[in-house]
Amino acid sequence: MVERKVRLLSSADILQVCSMKEAIEAVRRAFILASEGKVEVPTRTRLDVPEARGTSLIMPSYLPEAGKLGVKIINLYEDNPAKGLPFSQALMLVFEASDGRPSGILEAGTLTALRTGAACGLATELLSRPESQRLALFGAGFQARFQLEAVVAVRKIEEVRVFDQDKERAEVFARKMSERLSIRLKVAGSAQEALENADIVSTATTSKTPVFDDKDIKPGVHINAIGSYKPEEREVPSLTVARARVFVDSRDMALEEAGDLIIPMKEGLFGPEHIEAEIGEVASRKKSGRLSAEEITFFKTVGIAAQDIVLASIVLQKAIEKGLGYLFDFYEG
């Protein structure tokens, strides 16, 4: 008998069935499939809602190996945090590719944060120096928790310095996360202080301009940048990107959306060939990752739908096995 009901999964359901380590493996698979052209991810559609300072991204996907079709809609609203609402709100719809049946609706704010953290966990595993111990984390918002958990999942982190322009937010975050992960988290008073002796830097802010100075980045550092997703916005200074070996989630998407790369390219600092590889090419060993202990490596992710559909398929399957979520009948009789 074909299942006609749709499974609704909350944020808590998703976190119950998928650890960060499992998410990293899912995203490794997603990036390898994406780089090999084995998952279909048409360019996402962007709708602007200027009256409300909002942007809506519509991200379709087709994953033949799991027989799933997906669409994620993620709405990013700049004024939401001040209203006590999440900056991003999202749903992921999953359909069976065999007959088009809807099979899952997932809360996708958490799904997105988990897969974005996992992307940087993978990049950190592949690109940072193995002995890295100190993390500088920029931003103490919703994504930051997952960025931190991801780095801690792949490196033995001894100290984290978190810097947010909202110091109170950074303090609450540091208290909560040091309890949760049993690691030392300090609030930095400035970007420069956060970067002192950092081995790994993760930026997860809503800033439209660089969040640190190039001169504060030391040789050997690995940087993950997730924040900006528009061509005119960025978190990382041009000079840092110019002197780094650069890796991305998707070349096409990065050249279309990543201000961190597009702005220095417009300034004439480098061309598209400065992108060394997609992270999937490094994960599948087609391209090399870090070549020396001194080089700076830079991973920019704008997020691709392959991550969403691979992770959503795994989460949905695990939820079915555990009988998690709420089964909803859209049809009569």
Ligand SMILES: NC(=O)c1ccc[n+]([C@@H]2O[C@H](COP(=O)([O-])OP(=O)(O)OC[C@H]3O[C@@H](n4cnc5c(N)ncnc54)[C@H](O)[C@@H]3O)[C@@H](O)[C@H]2O)c1
């Ligand atoms: N790459 C991806 O796949 C992906 C996925 C999801 C979200 N994002 C992006 O991640 C960013 C963060 O999202 P969020 O949900 O955590 O937002 P949030 O509003 O919860 O947190 C953002 C934090 O950044 C801080 N901030 C802003 N400017 C800063 C600066 N110059 N220095 C230090 N801190 C600064 C804010 O005070 C805030 O605490 C957004 O830009 C979002 O679009 C990217």
